[in-house]
Amino acid sequence: MSASFDFEGRVVLVTGACGALGSAVCEAFDAAGATVCATDLIDVESEDSLLDPGIVDFYEGDFTDEDDVERVVGRVVDAHDRLDALANVAGTWKGGQPIDETSLEQFDMLFDVNLKTAFLASKHALPHLRETEGSIVSVSARSSLSGGEGDGPYRASKAGIRLLTETLAEENRGAVRASCVMPSVIDTPANREMMDGNDDWVDPADIADVFLFLCSDAASPTSGAAVPVYGEA
Structure with missing residues (x-):
């Protein structure tokens, strides 16, 4: 059984858009008819980017910097006169050390990239999302x-x-509705290299479909949810 969503006339902002999950979310919203505004720290034309620049309006920005966040959100709204959904995808993983061997630099980096970006993006998107009764979907983890x-x-x-x-x-x-998804391990080349032997892989495109659902009218009764996206694990 398949499901389809219509986001024609809606504007979506996706953070961390150049990565495996971010690019999949951009592709899903584009296929559903949305105007996709994408942002990332790296340029969409970089060899490290997995995002097709032809399907998005791209805004390079550092979402750990509040001035940059305010600038990008402002440019998106100025260009399109509305904002209907925010996908907080920016994030990273780092580990391998117990707490007493973890550097403050690593701790700060993880909280900045994983949590601060979502906080700042949500803070500055909220006034515009309230006008459209929009949605926020962020990425947690199992x-x-x-x-x-x-x-x-x-x-x-x-x-x-x-x-x-x-x-x-x-x-x-x-x-404004807000929910998050909780992946196990997202199937990316980097994760495959780091986690050889793992069995919990989830396709980014499948997670992107959950983003579509949570931002759609079909999920109108759903807010505050943490949605498992574990695949078959």
Whole structure:
């Protein structure tokens, strides 16, 4: 059974758009008829980018920097006169050390990239999303549900996404819906290289379809949810 969504006339902003999941989310919204505004720290024309520049309006920006966030969100709204959805995809993984061997630099980087970007993007998108009764979807992680060896700061930053999501949903009840997805391990070349032997792979395109659902009218009763996207694991 297949499902289709119509986002014609709607404007979506996707952070972390040049990565495997971000590019898949951009492609899904584009295929559904949305105007896709994409942002990332790297340029869309870079060899590190997986995003097709032909399907998006691209805005290079550092979403750990509030001035940059305000600038990008402002440019998107100025160009399109509205914002209907925010996909907080920017994120990273780093680990391998116990807490007492983890550097402050690594801790700060994980919270900046995984949590601060979502906070700042949501903060500056909210006034515009309230006007359209829009949606926010962010990326948490299955591993955020428990402690574990070697990647505690990562898990904590992704647990913060769940709590941020619940707070956004509560504070904007009836105006803006907010949910998050919780992948196991996303199937990317980098993850395959780092995690040989893992069995929990989830296709970015399948997760992108969940983004579409959560931002669609079909999910109108859903807000504050943390949605498992574990595949068959």
